[in-house]
Amino acid sequence: MDIIKKWENIRIHFRKSFFSNLHVSIATVDQNKNPHVTSIGTLFLNKNQTGFYFEKFTKTIPKNGVLNPNICILGVNSSKLFWLKSLWKGKFSEYPALKLFGTLGQRKEATPQQLRALSRRVRFTSKLKGHKYLWGDMKYIREITFSRVEKINLLNMTKDL
Secondary structure (H helix, E strand, C coil), X not given: CCCCCCHHHHHHHHHXXXXXXXXEEEEEECCCCCEEEEEECCEEXXXXXXXXXXXXXXXXXXXXXXXXXXXXXXXXXXXXXXXXXXXXXXXXXXXXXXXXXXXXXXXXXXXXXXXXXXXXXXXXXXXXXCHHHHHCCCCEEEEEEEEEEEXXXXXXXXXXX
């Protein structure tokens, strides 16, 4: 799959994945070459094969990124309706999961525009007790540059995609 030509479709997929899961999974590699997966609920994809996530709770991604900045992000559309329709038809109308490969960039202070994007994404939790704990005081982002994408193949269910 061509990451540049399909970037808008990739962005749509990750948006759907976030709304069905409230997170994506980011894999890094530690100093002993062991994989480590972290759930992130604040990944945003820009229009130019780049993105960022808010870095508040995660300690492992930045630590592993110093040793090896390469990451893989898995976005799965777990919508029950999407899966039931696909199982009923015997095929998926779009990919159920994509893996984005990229390189971690610098940690930076979030811009007002990035803070607004986060605020829009989490506004549905604004009246809940944990909202301020999870989403309050988000100050820093980590940039990511993406180099390739892999589709998840489920044989006959995805062969026409």
